[in-house]
Amino acid sequence: MTHDSRLTTYSPPRDGFITHIGRRSLETFRAVADVPTWSPLLVGQMRRLGVDSVPIALFIAVFTGIVLSLLSSYIFTGAVPLYFVGALVGKTVMMELGPVLTGMALAGRVGASIAAELGTMKVTEQVDALETLAYDRNAYLVVPRVLAATLMFPVVTAFAMAVGVTSGWITAVNLLDLSTPEFFKGLRMFYQFKDIWFGLVKSASFGAAVALMGCLQGLDSKSGAQGVGQSTTRAVVLGCEAILVLDAFWALVLL
């Protein structure tokens, strides 16, 4: 009987960091089979982690579009036809800045929220209480959050992409010497459907990583407010780092 196959909660991180994350991820993956436990909680988590994150993602997207438009105009003026502003805004927002900046913002909002919530539950013995009621903590606490983030990060990112391109277009038309047909000519010229799904696939992986880091750090919290605070900080830092690593990984694999 291995320790991992049981409902036992007390499993301090004795392994190296990577081994520990791998082991806990495997436990989470196994808990996906416990559908009756996590399925009633999924929609609530999707709303909390996804829908409630839309405003911050859109706020970032608006300003990303504006800056990209102005920056590309600054770079291209006198060297490249200005309709390339549309191409650069579109490509950059859809393939890189949309997913990555949204992911970073959500790593702060979602990762911190999950780590603080589960950390508080851990230090107040609510996680132990859950286990004594015969629930698997991974199935009840981790799986619905990781699945919700995996499903909702792409949705939020899709909104961010649309808003980023729109704000870039409005900026180009109003502040640059560029017409709407010219902007969309540039946008269409280099557009591929892959641009969108590449960004959405990345953002789904960012969601999984951010939520998983939040859950694992929260459940590994040490006693007291300071312990929960440290877990929350670690969750955000590790979530951001995971996003950058995954970003490079997908660029290597899919481009």
Add this chain to the structure above:
Amino acid sequence: MIQLDGVTKSFGAQRVLDGLSLDVPDGRNTVVIGYSGSGKSVTLKCIVGLIEPDGGRVLVDGGVVGEMSREELAELRGRIGYVFQFAALFDSMTVAENIALGLARRGHDRSTIARRIEESLAVVELPGTEGRYPAELSGGMRKRVGIARAIALKPRYILYDEPTSGLDPVTSAVMDQLMVRTRDLGVTGLVVTHDMRSAFRVGDRIAMLHEGRIRQVGTRAEIQASDDPVVRQFIEGRPGQMAAAAPRRAPG
């Protein structure tokens, strides 16, 4: 019956349980007394498999907890209610939802769940609190809801972790009455506490945990008449010679 047989547990270099052996007979309240940090809560957590002992065996109804499969452990936890020191109520849920959670896990239908919630809240004398959140309750009320959550499952055993700590004398007496009443309903109780007044009111058998093992176990009268200096010092609450009786701090 719950049996602890030579249980050892260390946290780092700190040996908390050092060959603990204790039988918890059915149908009675057994109270484990001992200094704060002497490993009383660790003992309870070993029984429900929340902490895995380093050595020895924990047996519940003949089954070895450490050798149970995931399903067997879940089934075991269905037979054991656990009342946490600080109640450990789910603060995002109402009182009713807290009690319903374990019942839903066992597949009870809505009407049974509603009836059990009502019955268990009546036993702890908190009717009408179904819709309130833990933050809206006093410490004593939270602990009583913790008991209601445990008894709603109709367990065979209930483990009480410091049930009267931090409570005023009257609320402590109410908690003690509840533990006696629960025993009278046929539930075996294992109570860990350092509140001697509560121990003598609740315990049919009292065991003193000291330096990781049972120092003395006996009936209420036997413990009250004990001539063991460590036991006497503890039950009389006398300061002095704490070095000899120094507890080893344990988590939980």
